[in-house]
Amino acid sequence: MRTSIDCIPCFVRQTLEAARFVSDYPSVHEGVLREILRCLASLDLDRSPPFVGQMIHRRLRELTGNPDPYRDAKKRHNRLALHLLPELKELVRKSDDPLKASVLLAITGNVIDLGAHGDLTEDDVRSSIARTFSEPFHIDIEHLRKEIGKASNILYLADNAGEIVFDRLLIEELPAERVIVAVRGGPVINDAVMCDAQAAGLQDLVRLVSNGSDAPGTILDDCSLEFQSAYKNADLVIAKGQGNYETLSSEEKNIFFLFKIKCETVASHTGFKRGTNVLTRVSRSRGQPEGATTGE
Amino acid sequence: MRTSIDCIPCFVRQTLEAARFVSDYPSVHEGVLREILRCLASLDLDRSPPFVGQMIHRRLRELTGNPDPYRDAKKRHNRLALHLLPELKELVRKSDDPLKASVLLAITGNVIDLGAHGDLTEDDVRSSIARTFSEPFHIDIEHLRKEIGKASNILYLADNAGEIVFDRLLIEELPAERVIVAVRGGPVINDAVMCDAQAAGLQDLVRLVSNGSDAPGTILDDCSLEFQSAYKNADLVIAKGQGNYETLSSEEKNIFFLFKIKCETVASHTGFKRGTNVLTRVSRSRGQPEGATTGE
Secondary structure, eight states: OOOOTTHHHHHHHHHHHHHHHHOOOHHHHHHHHHHHHHHHHTOOTTSOHHHHHHHHHHHHHHHHTOSOTTHHHHHHHHHHHHHHHHHHHHHHHHSSSHHHHHHHHHHHHHHHOGGGOTTOOHHHHHHHHHHHHHSOEEEOHHHHHHHHHHOSOEEEEOOBTTHHHHHHHHHTTSOGGGEEEEEOSSOOTTBOOHHHHHHTTGGGTSEEEEOSOOSSSOOGGGSOHHHHHHHHHOSEEEEESHHHHHHHTTOSSOEEEEEEOOSHHHHHHHSSOTTOEEEEEBOTTTSSBTTOOTTO | OOOOTTHHHHHHHHHHHHHHHHOOOHHHHHHHHHHHHHHHHTOOTTSOHHHHHHHHHHHHHHHHTOSOTTHHHHHHHHHHHHHHHHHHHHHHHHSSSHHHHHHHHHHHHHHHOGGGOTTOOHHHHHHHHHHHHHSOEEEOHHHHHHHHHHOSOEEEEOOBTTHHHHHHHHHTTSOGGGEEEEEOSSOOTTBOOHHHHHHTTGGGTSEEEEOSOOSSSOOGGGSOHHHHHHHHHOSEEEEESHHHHHHHTTOSSOEEEEEEOOSHHHHHHHSSOTTOEEEEEBOTTTSSBTTOOTTO
């Protein structure tokens, strides 16, 4: 997905918010904002939005000298989600359709986006779960079920810390011996890296791989050879979060995207309304997610 | 008032909105956005926010070759407000305190900011009037009444087209022979220029002056000598709209600012909550509007 000029005001706002999250110094806020404005002025719009996210957060880490400014937040979100895990497992276990329930809970993890809410409580998460089950969604569950049955190699692309504990519910519904879970190769915002996958206990269930990149999405050229090989060998990819959609939506690959549509640009790109929770595959012929109708 | 770095994301958003308002060409939208990003990257934050507005809209007029892209919108808003004028006059006439009623209606004109709503209807305006009378306000009316009684030369700084018809109600409550009304010297956004003041019929009531500048506020250095002289001679200034506040708030002058607090930056600068309708004078000793308490 190309970057839309509608993404630009959003990047500027995000830069300032992130600068304030990672530093108390106004000179850092102003400095990084001016640098990003300069970069955006000559941005190649053929790049996907996570390319800009990568650039912003690399510069913030350099300027603050902090290699992982969101580490404490990520730990906190993992702990919060792990505390809820037994309750969430029970929800899946009791469900008529555990695969569908685990997909909806995995989306809840994406809806919450724990990184954006430093003061999130367990009650907030429980409300989000209730909302996710009642909110508009487009879940192509039978199609996914069929593809899971057929696939020899399933690659699951994780998104954020905290959220990755919710992903575990869906990962447990997959045939473990055929699954690889990939996380970001280095810290960027609150995205999950290897230690977050380990905090979620995934190493006891499936093979884990780092993608070798610090982009908040999956920019294939920027990923390690190990990841590229896992990606190439996969005959089913489950990609979590909007960043993975933004970077992989035009790939000729059997990818199911699992996320909440969080902005108008992605809404317009997918053909689903903003706020919709989706599990969808991009149709090669239409170039849009299956099941989407513009203005739906 | 200096520009806050919080104004930067807002400028970027406004640039894109304005570009789309004045042109149908994506190349113009992208071109002006890139130019403004470059300018913002090295912006002198000691400048007031309307300096940036002036820069954005000058460039948009150059790129589109249209010297007044908001002309039709301004005409439409003048017509709409003029159609309501008899009704508004009646509201003032019937009021126990016509000065206060006319001040509140003048603020309504600012609240509506007709430029931002191409499809505004008379019913919308009537709802806005009702809201203005019930919304939180800080109207230092007795102070203004006293200053009007004392002043030999009153300078009224208008803000937008359409809104200037609402201003007429307040202007009619002032001693006409001692009043000069100033408008922008050239088109910028939907700000009122001389023909808008004339559309509102103000030339039959008071002396009109153009300020000689195309900034969406009053940048004194950028104004004509004629305006500067009127400003110097005034012993009471009534300044309408947030742009005039942003450019004149640190002046050592007897200025009453009359506007709705439309953003968090001005809220924080004034000490009034966002959304408050104010008629206030900046206290020389406190450097904040009289009556404001931070966090009020």
